[in-house]
Ligand SMILES: NC(=O)C1=CN([C@@H]2O[C@H](COP(=O)(O)OP(=O)(O)OC[C@H]3O[C@@H](n4cnc5c(N)ncnc54)[C@H](O)[C@@H]3O)[C@@H](O)[C@H]2O)C=CC1
């Protein structure tokens with residue numbers, strides 16, 4: 001039974017021997033019950049291939065492999081050596097950058113030239129960043145207690161870490177978690193999303209080539225309710241990290257608590273505001289905000305999906321926005337995310353496509369809101385293409401201003417003054433990110449202080465930096481990724497009390 005299937009992507013001329021098995025102990029294996037999942041090309045609706053789906057028993061095998069590797073190999077290795085393996089991995093990802101990016105486009109629909117290649121660039125950069133942290137993050141403190149007694153603190157790995165990944169940035173979200181976690185000295189069992197598993201299965205081979213010992217990284221593709229639940233509930237997993245919907249984040253936390261009180265990092269949903277004051281550089285605001293909602297077809301947890309514009313520049317902003325979006329945000333000429341001109345690819349799946357359409361119908365028919373599109377709906381295509389869209393003059397109470405749509409849909413509303421703007425901006429259950437546009441230093445300074453969000457961009461939006469911590473307030477999550485936090489999140493503090501005196 002072969003664990004590889006040959007596939008070709010004619011648009012880029014790449015042929016792959018694509019692994020379709022679970023990746024455990026550096027080998028691809030079939031699932032115990034033989035069940036498979038089909039994966040579909042979102043730009044055509046056609047099946048690409050099917051891969052084995054992990055059962056609870058398979059997840060248990062993977063956890064055993066990770067435990068064995070942690071106790072006997074990985075935790076014995078010098079931090080510098082772990083760093084060197086990550087540097088090697090970065091070189092291999094760089095070598096295969098275009099092949100990995102093309103696989104990502106095929107399976108997720110993200111535009112190859114304007115998006116997937118960027119994801120790979122970020123992954124290479126963060127792999128080197130975390131490689132460099134491996135032998136630095138461990139530094140602790142010495143705390144003198146009296147002349148013959150002191151204490152020391154150490155940062156130590158958790159042990160075996162479970163990770164559950166979404167489909168909007170399949171390799172990037174996996175890499176945000178894997179690389180920092182390995183640098184911190186843990187071993188991993190990771191579950192990619194069921195609709196975008198093949199790029200991570202393919203990339204797993206690079207870990208073998210780089211020299212990572214068996215069991216250090218294990219990949220268990222499968223359904224959330226089966227493999228994801230098994231991982232979150234596993235009694236021998238010491239930490240679980242998750243990116244995805246708030247609803248599933250809540251379930252993960254419950255399972256973690258009920259099983260073994262494993263540590264939890266959650267990166268969940270968002271409904272991030274962008275606030276445009278009348279004194280903003282409007283052309284810049286328009287460009288950043290369009291990018292912040294239409295990049296990756298709006299499938300970003302930090303997408304600036306709520307846009308509040310000060311009333312005296314509202315009409316001017318909207319007319320500039322319309323012109324700019326028409327120029328920059330397009331399907332291209334072929335309804336193919338490999339087309340060089342494509343900046344708007346399909347959304348991930350039929351489920352998400354229908355979910356977004358239901359919001360559009362609700363906004364227009366139930367709430368009688370005005371919707372505009374830039375470009376046309378593609379009724380003749382079997383792919384899940386949606387043009388850039390926006391709703392005008394949306395009241396704060398609208399479902400469109402409160403719920404995460406996760407599609408290329410902006411929601412525009414007006415405000416009078418700073419007090420109203422900050423009240424509206426903070427008025428959701430989420431607190432992932434926010435953007436503010438103003439030329440007044442006092443306004444932006446006040447906004448940075450008042451906004452309840454883990455990230456705030458001033459005169460920009462959605463411009464992530466891998467050296468800056470990322471994570472949410474309120475129901476957007478718990479914990480931080482990227483930056484030094486991307487390693488620290490995977491370490492716990494140990495304190496040793498050292499008594500050098502001869503008495504008790
Ligand atoms: N924060 C983010 O980056 C993301 C947010 N979302 C939000 O979630 C909405 C729905 O998308 P879904 O694909 O349904 O997201 P989801 O939260 O169900 O999926 C994310 C990951 O969680 C896993 N999962 C699902 N149920 C699970 C369970 N019971 N236990 C453990 N793992 C489980 C999935 O298999 C996948 O790997 C989107 O419209 C969007 O609003 C979705 C993906 C990413």
Ligand code: BAL
Nearest residue numbers: 168169299300301302
């Ligand atoms: N831009 C990566 C974070 C996210 O959207 O999930």
